[in-house]
Amino acid sequence: MVGDSFPRSPVVVITGGTKGLGLGMAQAFLRHDGRVVVSGRDPERVAQAVAVLAGEAGGDRVLGRAGDVADAEEVQALWQAAVERFQGVDIWINNAAIGSIEQDFWEHDPATIRALIETNLLGTLYGTRVAARGMLAQGHGQIFNLEGWGSGNERRPGSALYGTSKAAIAYFTRSLVAELHGTPVRLGRINPGIVVTDLLALSIRPGQEARIARFIDLFGDRVETVAPVLAARVLANRRHGVHIAWLTPRRVLGRLLSAPFRRRRVIER
Template identity: 45%
Template structure:
């Protein structure tokens, strides 16, 4: 049984990953910005735990390195060690061009996406070196592959930067007991995505055809990602859901309206 910490796991793909780890008998520390959100998530995830796994929680602002360190210390105190650390916390605002993105939204994306992952990686690497081993996965997103997409300039820049950061961390931890990898979950319909859709319904309407081809539900993707993370044995692992092959199959398969589940 592994002990797993997942940042930004009270909802979205982080929450889906937490549920899948628990179902496989691995203990998980769930994190979010507020204690209320964390407590609610832990309460809902608890029944999914099997084989003695524990669902724990800790409110953490990942942009504050001291809180990130406190998260590591809490996980070790409760579980004994941390085997797998997933830097998943992120913010996306993808309804405006770069020039129209507000300063608040720019700060939110840069600080949470970049600083949160960097601080999380620093804390986890130090802790894992001290305990002798461990594995880190950074969850990337749209733009990390270098493709330009409408209204995703700032968000994509943070994720592209994290791709380079993760690759550098792989090299810096070479020949240690710490393995580093990245996860690209594809285009998922999450709570955050739905909030974005509510802000810009015309954008969803204009892209509906392609969204119905490429978008996926969290509960369909999370089991695959968790299985691949648990099976990973080498540093530098790149786990991707929306591969070129899967994308091609989506375009060739009968079309479904995946958005109707959410009233869109």
């Protein structure tokens, strides 16, 4: 990358890029002539995602690699695979995350707590470390960390575990923005709002489905709505410390005001 401009076909690495929002963003970057690298823990799901992406854009612009973001060596191997295939990385998106059923924190078993914190928080830390080191060495690049419920200090009964991981990511990212100031590496945050994915569906507390469905119908969006906008804003960004948000206060207010006149249906019944 020369100066402040991306190359014609930027290389984008997306962790957790085999389904949901990650896969949607990969598809959007391909439509912008990008080259994408997607990762996930399940080799079969990685292969399926690569097949979908290659079918849309051709296999020469797509790479998939199975790995666990909670393993520092596997994250480093992901960077190396991208560099060996595409000779560099222009954008790295720490998107990998898992959720948990909404319940009182003390009801979570230790294995669930460990897995969520390792994937959501440790995976973001490792991804940022690997990408920052590689981009500082190559002289350019942008890193984006995915926020979520809890990043803005939101609280809801049953969301303490997931929210803690996302609140920590917000703090970490703000801190690293200061550390990377004056370097050729830009770091930013992406808050996609409430996107209907498997992660969201699996977190709903039993017995609360109807209430949550009404909330999501009002404030939620589908992947195909959000992903293209986020990808375009990432590609257009030239600012260090940027915060890219989909569900802005203005959009929230607009939906509240229009709710009595227009019924939104986001979740499939």
